[in-house]
Amino acid sequence: MTETTPTTSLPLPLRVGRQRRWQVLPIIEIVVLAIAVLLPFVLKDYLTIYATRVLILCLFALSFDLVWGYAGIMSFGQAVFFGTAGYGVALIARDLGVTSILLVLPAGLLIGFAFALLLGGFLLLGRHPSSVIFVSLGTLTGSYAADRVARGWYYLGGQNGIPSIPPMSLGSYDITEGPVYYYLTLGILLAVYLLCRFLVRSQFGLALAGLRENEQRIAFFGYQVQRLKAIIFSFAGAVAGLAGSLYAFHEGFVWPNMLGVVISTQVVLYVLFGGSGTLIGAVIGTVAIEAVSFWLSNSYQDIWPIILGVLLLLVILFRPAGLISLILSERERVGNFGRLPEEGDRGSS
Amino acid sequence: MDNLFVALFEILSFGAIVVLVVLGLGIIASMMGIFNFAQGEFVLLGAYVTYIVHSAGAPVWVGMAAAPFAVGALGFVLERSIVRRFYAAPIVAMLGTYALGLIIREIVRGLIGGLYLSVPEPLGGSVNIGTMHFSSWRLVIILITALVMIGSYLLLARTAFGLRIRASLENPALARASGISTNAIYGATFAFGAALAGLAGALIVPVFSLFADLGLRFLIQGFVAVMVGGVGSFAGPVAGAGVIGTLAAALPWIIPPVIADVLVFVLAIIFIKFRPQGLISGKGV
Numbered sequence: 001m002t003e004t005t006p007t008t009s010l011p012l013p014l015r016v017g018r019q020r021r022w023q024v025l026p027i028i029e030i031v032v033l034a035i036a037v038l039l040p041f042v043l044k045d046y047l048t049i050y051a052t053r054v055l056i057l058c059l060f061a062l063s064f065d066l067v068w069g070y071a072g073i074m075s076f077g078q079a080v081f082f083g084t085a086g087y088g089v090a091l092i093a094r095d096l097g098v099t100s101i102l103l104v105l106p107a108g109l110l111i112g113f114a115f116a117l118l119l120g121g122f123l124l125l126g127r128h129p130s131s132v133i134f135v136s137l138g139t140l141t142g143s144y145a146a147d148r149v150a151r152g153w154y155y156l157g158g159q160n161g162i163p164s165i166p167p168m169s170l171g172s173y174d175i176t177e178g179p180v181y182y183y184l185t186l187g188i189l190l191a192v193y194l195l196c197r198f199l200v201r202s203q204f205g206l207a208l209a210g211l212r213e214n215e216q217r218i219a220f221f222g223y224q225v226q227r228l229k230a231i232i233f234s235f236a237g238a239v240a241g242l243a244g245s246l247y248a249f250h251e252g253f254v255w256p257n258m259l260g261v262v263i264s265t266q267v268v269l270y271v272l273f274g275g276s277g278t279l280i281g282a283v284i285g286t287v288a289i290e291a292v293s294f295w296l297s298n299s300y301q302d303i304w305p306i307i308l309g310v311l312l313l314l315v316i317l318f319r320p321a322g323l324i325s326l327i328l329s330e331r332e333r334v335g336n337f338g339r340l341p342e343e344g345d346r347g348s349s
Numbered sequence: 350m351d352n353l354f355v356a357l358f359e360i361l362s363f364g365a366i367v368v369l370v371v372l373g374l375g376i377i378a379s380m381m382g383i384f385n386f387a388q389g390e391f392v393l394l395g396a397y398v399t400y401i402v403h404s405a406g407a408p409v410w411v412g413m414a415a416a417p418f419a420v421g422a423l424g425f426v427l428e429r430s431i432v433r434r435f436y437a438a439p440i441v442a443m444l445g446t447y448a449l450g451l452i453i454r455e456i457v458r459g460l461i462g463g464l465y466l467s468v469p470e471p472l473g474g475s476v477n478i479g480t481m482h483f484s485s486w487r488l489v490i491i492l493i494t495a496l497v498m499i500g501s502y503l504l505l506a507r508t509a510f511g512l513r514i515r516a517s518l519e520n521p522a523l524a525r526a527s528g529i530s531t532n533a534i535y536g537a538t539f540a541f542g543a544a545l546a547g548l549a550g551a552l553i554v555p556v557f558s559l560f561a562d563l564g565l566r567f568l569i570q571g572f573v574a575v576m577v578g579g580v581g582s583f584a585g586p587v588a589g590a591g592v593i594g595t596l597a598a599a600l601p602w603i604i605p606p607v608i609a610d611v612l613v614f615v616l617a618i619i620f621i622k623f624r625p626q627g628l629i630s631g632k633g634v
Contacts, residue, residue: 122622128625130625137573137576140569141617144569303459313449
C-alpha cells in the first residue's frame with residue numbers, strides 16, 4: 001500500500017466495497033432519527049413544543065451547512081432568508097387570511113429562494129470573482145439592513161413585529177403546536193435532509209466540495225464556479241425560507257430579531273459546533289447547543305453566553321471539524337465519491 | 350446659516366468618531382490581513398475601563414488615559430495566546446475573533462447588567478461663536494482624532510518600527526530573513542490596533558453612554574468602511590471611514606434616519622462590488 005498513485009490515475013471503484021464494513025455515519029443518522037421519532041412519547045407537552053422549535057432550527061442549520069460546510073461560502077446573513085420568509089407568511093396569513101399549509105410553506109420556500117437568488121446573485125455573480133471576505137461582509141450587512149428596515153417599517157409592525165399569526169391549517173384542521181406540529185416538522189426535516197444528502201453525494205456535491213477545498217482547481221476543470229455558488233446559495237435560501245415559515249407559524253409571531261445578526265451568527269455557532277461539512281453535524285450541533293442552553297438557562301442564565309463563547313473558541317481552536325469529528329473519521333466525514341483519497345494525496349497542492 | 354454650521358459640526362464630529370474607531374480595525378486588517386470581529390468589544394472595553402476608573406473616584410480623564418494601555422495589553426495577550434493561530438485562514442480568524450468578542454461582550458454585560466451607564470464629559474460646556482454652540486467635548490474628540498491619525502501615520506511611515514511593520518506585511522519571509530521577528534511585530538501591531546479601539550471607546554463613552562452592545566453598532570460600520578477604503582494601506586481605511594462616517598451623519602438630515610442608515614450600507618456594498626480594491630488601492634502607507 002505504499003506505492004504512490006499519480007493523481008491522473010483512473011478511479012478505482014473496486015475498493016469501495018471493501019470499505020463498506022464500518023460506516024459510522026448511517027448508524028449515527030439512524031440513531032438520531034430513532035430518538036427524534038420516539039421523543040414526544042417521553043417528553044412533557046411544553047418540552048415537545050421546545051423540541052419542535054429545535055427541529056425547525058435544525059432545518060435552518062442545514063441551510064447554513066450547505067453553503068459553508070459544502071460550498072465554502074461564508075454566509076453571515078442566513079437569517080435574512082429565514083426572517084423574510086417568516087415575515088412573508090405572516091403577512092399572507094394576516095392580510096390575505098391564507099393559512100393553508102399547502103400554500104404557505106411553498107410560499108415561504110419561494111420567498112427564501114427569491115431573496116437568496118437576489119442577494120446571492122448580486123454578491124457572487126459578476127465579472128470579478130468575489131472575495132470570501134466580501135461575501136461574508138455583504139451577507140452580514142444584508143442581515144443588519146433587513147433588521148433595521150423591519151424595525152422601522154410600520155407595515156411590518158416595527159419593533160414589535162407581527163403578533164398573533166393564526167395557526168397553519170390543513171382543510172378545516174388547525175395545526176397547533178404540540179406533537180402534530182412536531183411530527184410535521186420532523187417529516188419535513190427528514191425529507192429536506194434526504195434531499196440534501198442526495199445532493200451532496202451527487203456529482204454536483206462533489207463539485208461543491210471541490211469549491212470548498214480548492215476553488216481555483218475547480219475553475220480550471222471548466223466548472224462555472226460562480227454559478228455553482230449562486231445555485232447552492234439559492235437552494236440553501238429556500239431551505240432557510242421553509243424553516244422560517246415553519247418557525248413563524250409555530251411561535252405565532254415574527255419580530256425583527258428573526259432577520260438580524262444575532263440569529264445569523266447563532267446558526268453559524270450551531271454548525272461549527274456540531275461539525276460543518278456533514279449534514280448530521282449541523283443537526284447534532286443545533287440539538288446540543290439548544291439542549292444545554294435550555295438546561296442551563298434556569299440556573300445559569302447570565303453566564304451561559306460566556307460559556308457558549310468559550311466553547312465555540314475551543315472548538316475552533318482544537319476541533320475545527322466540530323463535535324462530530326470525535327466519533328467520525330476524517331475520511332468518512334469528507335465522504336467518498338468512488339475513489340478513496342490516498343494518504344499521500346492529502347495536503348499536496 | 351447657523352443651522353448649517355451646527356449640522357456641519359455634528360457631521361464632522363461623528364465622522365471623527367467613526368475614523369477613530371476604524372483606525373485600529375484598519376491597521377489590523379491592512380497590516381495583518383485579519384478582520385478582527387472583536388474590535389467592537391475592544392471599544393466597549395475602553396469605555397468600560399473609563400467607567401470603572403471614574404466610579405472608583407478618580408477623574409474621568411485618568412480613566413481615559415488608562416484605557417488604551419489596558420486594552421492594548423489585553424490585545425497583546427490575546428494575540429500571543431489565540432489570534433496568532435488564525436493567520437493562515439482569514440475566515441477562521443473572523444469566527445475566532447467573533448467568539449472572543451462574544452466572550453468579552455457577555456462578561457461586560459454580566460458586570461454592568463442590562464443598564465445604560467453614563468460617564469460625564471471631562472470637559473463640559475460649549476464653545477460659543479455668535480449664537481452657535483459647539484460642545485467642547487466633541488471639539489476635543491475631533492482634535493484628538495486628528496492627532497492620533499497624524500501620530501499613527503508618522504509611526505508607520507517615519508519610524509524604524511513602522512518600517513519593520515511594513516516589511517513584515519509586504520514580505521514576511523524576507524523580513525524574517527533580515528532579522529525582524531515577525532511574531533513580535535504582529536503582536537505589537539495587534540496590541541496597537543486594540544489600544545486605538547480602547548482609546549476610541551474611552552473618548553466616546555460620554556457621548557453614547559456605556560451599554561453592552563456599544564461596540565456592535567460600530568463593528569459593521571467599521572468593516573464596511575475598511576472595505577470601501579481599501580485593505581492594505583494606511584490611507585485606505587481612514588478615507589473609507591471618512592466617507593462612511595460623513596454619509597452616516599449627513600444623510601439623516603435629508604432623509605428619514607432608518608432609510609439613511611440602510612442606504613449607507615447598501616451604497617457601500619454596491620461600491621465595493623464594482624470596485625473591490627476600494628477607494629485607495631495598493632499596499633504600504
